[in-house]
Amino acid sequence: MKVKFQGNEVTLVGKQLKVGDTFPEFIVANNSLAPVTLKDTKGVRIFLTVPSLDTPVCDLEVRTFNEKAVSIEGVTVYTVSMDLPFAQARWCGAEGIEKVITLSDYKEREFGKVTGTYLKELGLLARTSFVVDSNNKITYANYLEEVTSYPDYDEILEAAKKVK
Template sequence: MKITFQGNELTLVGNQVVKGEKISDFVAYDNSLKPVTLKDTKGVRIFLTVPSVDTPVCDLEVATFNERIKEMPEVTCYTISMDLPFAQARWCAAKGVENVKTLSDYKDRKFGEITGTYIKELGLLTRAAFVVDSNNEFVYIEYLEEITNQPNFEEILKAAKEAK
């Protein structure tokens, strides 16, 4: 898949996933540097990959999900970026983000690898959204062709509501 950042083509590294495929194990790090693996996540999950939470487009995306996910206590939403956990923690505190969990892929780049979201030229993750059901299967996948575009909030939330 071709993606662009402000019209400039970039290269994604890793394997893009398809609906019905099972998510592979990964390790990312929470705001206290604790490793989080697939086994640490349960139920229906939304995984959002973003270049950096500290940019206007990513800020709006995470803030929107932070507000909307409150209506869905049975769904856990994770935002994964290459931001350092310390920066994610500061950003969450400053923005009042409490309903979305931030994870950092800075150390191993494993989440980027298993979802094909790592951008070779920038060393960041591209903007994408995944809904994974309680059987660890992808039920919704959206890779944004232009990194500065927002994902389809309504479709992501609909897929999460319908997942079991």
């Protein structure tokens, strides 16, 4: 798949995931620098990757999921970026983000590579969304063609509602 950042083609590193795939194991850091792996998550999950929380598109995306995802019982939303955990915690605190869990791929860059979301030229993550069921199967996957575009919030939330 071809992905662009501000109209310029960029390279995705890693295998892109699709519906039916098993979500891969990963290691990222939470806001306290503690490691988090797939095994530390459970139930129905929405995994979002964004370039940086401190940009207008990413800011609105996480705020929107913070407001809307709470209406779906049993679904946990994780947003993964390359932002440092300290910056993520500060941003969440300043913006009142309490329902979305932010995770950082700054150290290992493993999440980006195992999900095919790492942008080689920028050292950031592409804008993607995955819905994963309680058996770690991907039921929804979307890599946005233009990284600076907004995702289809309703489509992602509807996909999560359909997962039992």
